Amino acid sequence: MKVAKFGGSSVADSTQLHKVAEIIQNDPERKFIVVSAPGKRDKEDFKVTDMLIQLGNAYINGEDFNKYYSIVISRFKEIIEGLNIPYFILDEIEHNIHNILESDDTNKTKFDAIKAVGEDSSAKVLSAYLNSLGVKASYINPKDAGIMVSNEAGYAEILPESFQKIYTLRERDGILVIPGFFGYTKEGQLATFSRGGSDITGSIIAAGVKASLYENFTDVDSVYSVNPSYVENPNEIRTLTYREMRELSYAGFSVFHNEALIPAFKEQIPVCIKNTNNPLYPGTMIVAEKKPEEKCVVGIASDTGFCSLYVSKYFMNREIGFGRKLFNILEDEGISFEHAPSGIDDMSIIIRESQLTESKEKIILKRITDELHPQTVSLDRGLAMIMIVGEGLVRTVGLASRAATAISDANVNIEMINQGSSEVSMMFGVLSKDLDLAIPSLYKAFFG
Ligand SMILES: Nc1ncnc2c1ncn2[C@@H]1O[C@H](COP(=O)(O)OP(=O)(O)O)[C@@H](O)[C@H]1O
């Protein structure tokens, strides 16, 4: 039995949904179908989830939300008409939105429930469409499927007790269409995963039902060695290990959510990234182990929006508890960190900029100055992280120098290097504005 997840681009309109139905019917093993909310139909288009977020924000701020409501409803109206399925589904979608807004829930819960309307509606639409084609299919709400999550709206995590119930879905008749992106807390409240979280639902279902394969259908033929927005026709990756894909998706390969690999990895379910627009193409397999390859680097990922908190103090290495006190300050202020390279007298902590408002920055710098008495403490914004990833990395001589040469060939200054903490990746920090130069140069050095 397989799980097939169809992303926003695959359910963006009725033409895409025709393809989805054909893919489902072409393989009787495709029993568990997970869907996202309708995504962009072209570059200028909007994602339904973004409109729902605008709707939720407008509602909470007491502003007029009708503009966003109409956009969402007209998108589903177009899809329902294009598929020629019963019109009452549109009424159901409208009722759902009104019920959420008029409920007694807190604004936080209502907001998450509104965010999930896109996925929930997509699943209802697809199961009705499959029925109209004579295929036995039913919509399954995540509560009914057993997806129980932690009480962290917008960042929910799966609870381990979910998997036993999910396994029982195997006994149900026909195709099960499950909305991605959300689950329910023990108290019965809806909570969404982080953005892009339908990939996580697909992986949870695949692990729960012990699927033979988790197929993730998107709009590209494969995972490429570099984000295709930086390089034309980049190298296609045929096979990746879970470790490689997790590092790459964490560092910016948005094609697959980095948290989505964990449930599949725990149950050793192979994952295949495939193209809804070219379903016979083999795609990219993600597996536990692969044969050693000639090329030790499989991909170069990058992401912007980081800052570096730099602290220096003589004899930092000998001051017992210095690191703990520094991290305690961050913990107290509710800040998580990404990397923390350190030296004898220095430590840099890489943090996502979105976490540090100007007032938070002031508080943290003052507390470090007052409580740790460093020589220097400063914060540099506008950083990008580049991650070079490959299983063979630790065994290959001269890789760091090849990468550093490629970056300097592009006339880009390296702000930071972090190698050694992960066996499969090497990290370089550069200024965000230099990414357009550094990435093509690195790509040329390793794949050109
Ligand atoms: N290394 C990469 N390989 C393939 N696609 C990538 C990579 N990095 C970023 N992407 C982007 O990921 C997109 C697919 O992910 P996403 O937009 O989330 O799809 P979906 O709508 O199917 O969920 C691609 O269109 C591509 O622009």
Ligand SMILES: N[C@@H](CC(=O)OP(=O)(O)O)C(=O)O
């Ligand atoms: N619709 C949600 C969840 C998701 O996974 O979407 P997509 O498959 O389009 O990345 C979002 O936009 O975050």
